[in-house]
Amino acid sequence: MLSNFTDRPLQFFKFCLVGAVNTSVDLAVFIFLTAWSVPMILAQGISYTCGLLNSFFMNRAWTFKRRGQPAGQFARFLALNVVTLTLTYGLLVLFHYYMAWSTLASKFVATGVGLVLNFTGSRLWVFS
The missing domain is CATH 1.10.287 (Helix Hairpins)
Structure with a gap:
């Protein structure tokens, strides 16, 4: 029980790091797509989806360690x-x-x- 309580700050830190990576993925994909003349609304949808998928898989595997x-x-x-x-x-x-x-x-x-x-x-x- 105590280890579960003491794991929370580390999980929260990892969760925040994953959020920073997601933002970077979103921005990088958006910049790449708009540089290739993909319409902004489509680029935003694709880049946001990439960040969202990254968030799910990184948090699942690294932050919360689920299989x-x-x-x-x-x-x-x-x-x-x-x-x-x-x-x-x-x-x-x-x-x-x-x-x-x-x-x-x-x-x-x-x-x-x-x-x-x-x-x-x-x-x-x-x-x-």
């Missing part, structure tokens, strides 16, 4: 990411438009909430 059939995990992963996206968008709207926070402050707080939700959901539901 076996990934289909159920992937469905839960997608559902969690839709919930996280919806919540963070709602928080952006709330903080910026209704509470008159700056765009950057709104984004920062919404991202922090999304990070905690995504990590907790991944740990307790997606890769449990």
